[in-house]
Amino acid sequence: MKRIDRSRNQRSVLLSVALSAALMCTALPTAYADGGAAPVAAAASLGRVDLSGSSFVEVKRVNMLADQNGRIVTFTLSVTNNDTKDISFVDYWVRLMTKSGAQFTVKLMPQDKDKNTIPAGSTKELSFYSTVNEGTSLTDLKIRVIKWDFSVDSFERTLGEVEVPANFTNVAAAGAALETKLAGTNTKLTVSKFTLGKNEKYSLPAITLVLENADAHSLTVPAYQFAVRAQDGSMYPLEAKGLKDLVVTPQDKKEVTLSGNVPVSVPTDNWQLVITENVTDLKRNIPVAAFQLPAVAIQDGAEAGKEVQFTDEHGLYTAKLNGIYRLPWEDQDIISADMLIANKGTSDSLPIPQLSGYFLLDGAVKVEAKVITPAKVLGLSNGAAVGMQMAAKIPYTYEFSKVKLVLQEKTTDEKTVDVLEFETPAEVMNVPIAEATSTYQLEDTGYRSQFSIDNVKTYEGKSTELLAAQVVVENKEKRFANIAKLLAHFRTADGTVYPATVAEVKDKVGPGEKALLTVYSILPKGVDKSGMNVLLGEAVTDGKLGSDGDKGTGSTDTGTGTSAAAAGADMYIKPFSFWLPQENKDVKTPLQDIKLGPYTMSISKVGTTMDIEKGQLDLKFDYEITKDLTKHVNVDGRKLVFELNDTNGLRVIEWSTEMNKFEPQASDTPATPQSSLRVGKYKEFKINLYNGDLLWKLSFLKQYDLNLYEEFQGHRRLIATMKNTWFALSD
Template sequence: MRNKMAARATAIALLLTLSTGTALSMTPRSVQAASEPAIGAVSVNGGSSFELKKIQMLPDPSGNIVTFTVNIHNKGNSDLSLVDYWFRLKGKSGNTYSVRMMPQDKVVKQVGAHSNEEITYYAKVGSGIKLQDLQLQIIKWDSSQPNFEKVLGQVSIPASYTGVTPKGETASFQTGGSELKLSAQKFTNGKNEKYYLPAITLRLENTGGSAVALPDIQYSLRTPEGLLYPLEAKKAKDLTISPKDSRDIQLTGTVPLKAGDKGWELVLTQMHPELKFNILLAAQQLPAPSETTGGEAGRETQFMNKSGLYTANLSGIYRLPWEDQDILTANLKLSNQGEQSLPIPDMTAYFLLDNAVRVDAKIVRTDKVIGIDPGAVLAVEILGKIPYTYEYKEVKLVLQEKESETQMNDLLELTAKSELQKLPFIGLGSTYKREDAGRKASYTVSEIHTYSGLSGNIVSAELDIENLEKRFTPLTGLVAHFQLKDGKVYPATVSEIKKSIAPNGKARANVWTTIPEGVDMENVHLLLGDAVTLTEGTVKQTGTQQAVKPDAYVKPMTFALPKEKNDVKDKLKDLDLFPYIVSLSRINTSINTDVLSLKFDYNIRKKLLTESSPDGHKLVLVFEDFNGKKSFEKSYDLKNWEPREGQTAEQVTESELRIGSKEQFEIRVQDAELIYKQRFLEKFHLSVYHEFQGQRKMIARQSLDWFAFSE
């Protein structure tokens, strides 16, 4: 008997030793909210009680670690010594497990009268044990008992107990002397061929009165089977949260498809520096993931990857003409609604027609940016090609992220109906402004001209483009079509402008095509888009007009065309051959033996800060005697009006027109018989035509007297 009492005294001394020590600075002692329900309670002397508040289990290489918190209520008039009490975990099979006090609670040796304390304990149990297999025994030292122990009572773990904060409620944990509340703000779950790809935006709120430096926390997903899968935390390192403030962190990870995607829990743990195992900080049920499929055009949909949270908005999916095919092009805007910059995802995409036919697509970025700043928007174009005769009822756009050369992760799925969505329409006299970073510009259709031919007419729309960037910028390559009201489409050519445009400078491009004679040109629209080239599986935007032959286009828009001005001036003054203004004066004729001489003063001015393409443009002078006694014509290439490369203005020949003014410019025509008709020569017409691609449009015609000077 004396030996047993001595052994028991030794055990008590050991318990006293274990009950001393210093508290961990990163896990200080705290008092939980009194409203937290108890799992069970055991009464002790004088109305005092031991309440089991919570119990948790985490896997460990050697089995499982169980931690539990006991709230000790002392309703007596004297201190309650903890040396007289201890705990034991007991399994259903009868196995018992030693319980130890957490180091930060070893300072507590007694509970004062009419007060309470919360103390946390831990125990190591077998790997096959579940929480519901355990019972917590509350034991008091009693020398009258054969083994000096008296079991005061025990608490069983209910089958319904999880120890996890339900979804929709706020979990919390203590750190740095403050309470941090946590809640899942956003949860998405993509997948690839092998894994689910969970992504969580976790909000941490500091409800305390001092700033908290977030400790080194491990974030995991726990399945209903208790399997833990680590999550990578973004924006969590060196994070400090001010009092009454909150911060969001991004969590991403992978879970094998075989593990299932139901009943997941978010688990926060921390490695205990002394005990060298993870202790549970908080566990919360995750809500149902936000849908990344079934989104519709015009609505914002969010997705998350390892870099952070993105907001996507599908402006529309358009069906555009292209030779004997149609282009499916989707306009997608990615925005960053967070507080830190995001990288541009390495994305791929495809269209799915009627949930059956897959159409591979290419992604085109028209902005010159390398990331998405907070509050910024990135425009992305996705395009694929289908036969123009193919009909479908529904089209889906599926976005994927390229993780490796062979691994694609689904990000987003968006749906649109088959009806051709209306393209952005720019009305008469209105201007379209491009807002793409590095390519800001405005577009206006200022005029339309018809150049008549024998079996068809050339129709040319004059497209004015203003550079709104702060640097010299080459024009974005364009693809154009003329659309008739009956649905017919005529591909058009956009003239090449090789020079970069000055800031606030302008360029005029001819957008032209040949229309058969007799075609109704009423309500014709001009369809424009950015030219793109798909080569070797990559997408390139043409940096200048026709620099690379395009095979598709994106960012479509349609322009209403103005009515054509067909007025013919009766004086050869201020004739507009953009970018030149031409005036002829002091026009006179003379005959010297067998040579007819036509002379005139001319003035040619050019609009500054304006670029155009003179190729294919000519000014044609047509001389016609009233009575048909003489006629001739002379043409002048506009491209020769300025010194060509390698020439100076003085090296331009005298027979060519050039920018500036010249008096009595002479055209000489051989005609040996004209001198004999001189007495019949009274009046003549001098007409000016604007010739383009070999076809003409009259812009002025003046009647003049032979052998006299005009004004």
Template sequence: MKQRWKYPFAVMTLAAVLTTGTAMPSHVMADGAKDTTAIEEVVAGELPSIGSISIGGSNTIELKQASLSNAAESGRIVTFTLTVNNQGNNEIQFIDYWVRLKSSSGTSFPVTLFAADKDKNRIPAKSSMDFRFYAKVNDKTNLEDLSFNFIQWDFSRSDFEKPIGSIAIPKDYSLLTAVGSKRMATIGNEPMKNGIKRVSVSKNDTHFLPTIYFEMENTGKRGAKLPELQFNLRTAEGLLYPLNVSGIDKETVINPLVKKEVTLTGSIPIDVNESGWQLQIAETVDLGNNQTVQVPIAEFILPDSTKEEVSVGRDYEFSNEDGTYGIRLEELKRLPWEDEDLLTAQVTLKNNGTQSLSIPNLTGYFKLDDAVTVDATIIRGDKVIGLQPGQEITVQYLGKIPYTYDFSDVKLYVQEKKETSQQPAPGVPGGDNSGGGKVEDLIQFVHNSDMMVVPAVGSGQKQKIDDVGRKAQYSVREVHTFTGKTGNIVVALVEVENLEKRFNEVSKLVAHFVNPDGEVYPLNISELKSKVSPGGKALLHLSGVLPQGAETNDMQLFIGQAVKEGKLAGKEDVPDAYIQPLAFALPLEKSEPSDDLRNIEFFPYTLSMKNIGTTMNFLSGDLKFSFDYEFGKDILVVSNTENHKLVIEIEDSDGKFQHAQEFSLESSAESGGGGQPGGGGNTLQLGSHTAVVNINDPELVFKLESLDKYKLNVYYQFQPGQRKLITSKELKWFYTAD
């Protein structure tokens, strides 16, 4: 387990179980990768006539588009279209003709005109007219068993019927359109070119989850108002599964030469044979008496799906009733947290359409080695209430496991929760965990535990958080060790740049030091009291106690966005997890003090000292130490240096005398003073000033034996008892040093 964080620069990969279909020439997907699910521009035209019979002269009745589907309760429904072609100079009355339907065994099935066609009769000269029929047959009847027997009413005959022809359906007759071709069909009274753009199929433990991207193009001269269409997936066994439709409804109008993309999604039991699938488009037709039937318009062969490995950052799509969304898995990590580990995944959602979309109510879970299910909490850190076209947001998935638990593979199931009273969708472990709603699977990603380390960037490099409303850039400037009597405090100075266009608060963070053996040291983080301006920076002091002798050179700094009960933590919250981890290699610490008193740096401050001098009254033992200084600060940096001090110490060369004076910094000053003594309240003020330190020691004349040289030491004090020497210079007593 300790090796999980040892190799920070590992290259990350991710595989998602997605399947695609068709073996036709490729097109370019959203991320620029090739996808073999495209189709050629091959148009099959309208379905050919099954057969025709002559009704005198060049006039004919054609049998078109016969289909067979299951009835609502029992049996099957045959639907077919008769087209009367009048090539003569006089009108034809369809009432003079009829059709009888029989099976090969001699069983007759009554036929009925669709309600919408019952008022049709007269076919003008030089025109054609369609008449649609249906008939109920038994479960064992197939299309090739049927014959269509046409008659003309003749009242001079005893049975009033004159046979005029018969048409049988060939055994090889099919509505199916080959893979790679588009089908012309009349929809909404206009010619429509229809075809499959691409297909993907993901799956979970119990169901295949197909997504079919379908395109309709109006090639007519008028707008086509779509009828009520039903899209179905038909399996090789003849099982029919309705698909959810996004992009159109029965009120949609497709204007001339306009293409409309439709996204179809569904859920197919995993036990169903995955090969031999077909897409069926049917129009829901009113039969009258509150009865409807689905009349197939076109059918397409779906190619066998093939598995495809997917890398981090690749775009995929899913659809719901609101529209089509892009989805991308950015990362899936295992992180240290107290006596547990966190599983965190970052998913990006994108509006791929041209209209604004609502943000779907995402949910999901992790599954380890196909055996252990880990509930996931969904966290959104953005400040967005809807998705504009092309806009992206990030969503975080968070779960917890014992830090001692080992696994090989992890799956992330991305789902959407519908606020309905329906039962949960198939394949959802435990159903709906939050009460009242239907959960639908969207996509499943698969990952390997060996690749779940957080890659650390090198010293001085920057990393971003791109959540809308919280965009910021993080980097580690320096590391300082403050020695104490019982232990060392190590402080990392983290710079946070506000990338938003408004004043913004720095997100509450969680931070750890992690050593190469996997040992984790939690850190305290200084709290800021003000917001950061646009383009401004904040300096955070991340501090922790390390054992004596612990080296920071090989350690990493982990930073994450703090979480409390499934939401980003506020200032006063005690975090219970973190997300969006960033890892940094720590810069080498500057351990040797400088001897330059004109350029003392302790970011965001700078101090320059000159005219440094000492005077002494040997009789009274009064020693006066004074210096001029210029104290500056980066005004674009917000920091909290409360309780931080600068300590200036003078120490005689023989070591018998030393005196240290603490100076508060301007941001943490509790009293004024301009550098004058004030019961420990000395303060370094911004700008140019003079500081005087008065020391009274009656024994001082006996301690300063040589009166030759002394050291001027400058310490940065992080907290009482914890100091780091940053500058040291040897000076002469009773001389003024420039």
């Protein structure tokens, strides 16, 4: 009896000090290689041992992990009690041994230490671990189930053995789903995505692991460790993004993004993902699951329009190059790369990556680039994207055949490493020119808008002419917003470039409302404008978009038509271009529906009078000015000029008014004498004109032309005309 008590006490001690299992891999898909036998996976059952006529034990989830402390083997016994009374597992035990007979100490996992009883009609799982010697492999092992029996000399009776098959694998095939238990919860694990970036020092694996809760209660995912296992067995840790405090509710899925660095000298063939859990009491990691990773092409270069991925300590990013463009800038050119950085495949937000980089021309000339990121974007939520630009300047005379964009990022130890490369031939660097009737969508957060060309106007000067394109901008934001600040150039068919000025709208524009921007440039007379286009882009100052920066942006109307650089910006990005439409040069006669965007003016009952005593000539007329309230327009610098030109050539008399005074003034009252034109409908508006010696030429006066001009920056365009008899009233 004493011997029996001591033996049972020893078994109780073994149960109390055992530690929990972590490898919970189940059936892997069948795969055949070279026509051989299908490998036996870490299946639902490697074998069965009967405990009685109706109760039995199955061996499941066998795994091995090698680390600095040696090799640890874990396995699980599923005990099914189909009897009518409880089974006490204290009466049983398990041995781990090699097929040649060498035996290893087996211990029960901590979470199973109290599973001493398997009630009738139920099934329980018990997990075990054992440390084996360096030369032992899984297929060398077998598991023996015993029952304590003190009637025999060894005190134990063998009930049966389960061998690990010679063609056994504990690694899930590429693309396979593993149905397992995590923290006691039935869970399906899948590697949904695997990409491999590269820089000069490291291969950059990025793995998306999907956890699907197949149980009826929530899963709180333990703090697992992840690593890439190379073909030679070397392990390289991965950082898990989205794992901390992750809870997966029943029937829901969550993604965990894994990323890390593997020296480029390590071959990338046959990599595996290994998942482990650190058991504090054991002071070592135990295996949870392993996946064969598919072969992938290393992302050591990409082209425009192709999505590629890169990782850093924050997680997995997707990058796409929309295009690399060569843009005119005074006596230089700008090389501008337009990219989209997105957060795809993670359930968490990501910060905007702090990238730097350079352009490599013809594989030899390195040009450092500035990075421009919109200031209104703080981070990337799941599925979100942000535009990012890189730009540099080169002499406009420099020729090259191909350009490579190299993206870089600083590591946590402040080292700069290459992240991605994009390459494109020089001949595709031209900005596509859209039809004059088309639109362009700007997707910058906070400045989402649609651009189109409304019309083109030419104003004449003595030795120059002013070309103006009216650009319509529609606010696509859901709130009042500023219009993005632009820089512009006109380009002729032969490639000549003329810097342009943008008369911006300074007020915020409401949702769905429009602004009318005037893009203009003063040209020498005789410039061929057939086949001309306008090139536009967002202004940049000190690496910030003009809309976000504190300094001038080059979009401000300087009133001189000077270059963009003289107006404050140092470059521009995100270019887009329109062909200029055919100019409408119609001159209104009679003086009805005269377009002065955003105003429309009509004039009637025109007449002149002469006060001989005062020597004063007056022009009188009725008029109506209406305003298109759906458009915001900057009319600074624009004038309406009235010209009376005697048909005998005796005299030309002018009067002008500022169009920015068309709006009613705060000081206006019904009794206020009207000295300038206003929005509204008025009768007998009178203009006093200087007459000089006209009084003495009355006998020669017969008819005159009343010409209306729109004047802008000292240049004029005729917009309306009529003939009338001196001192008579027109219809």
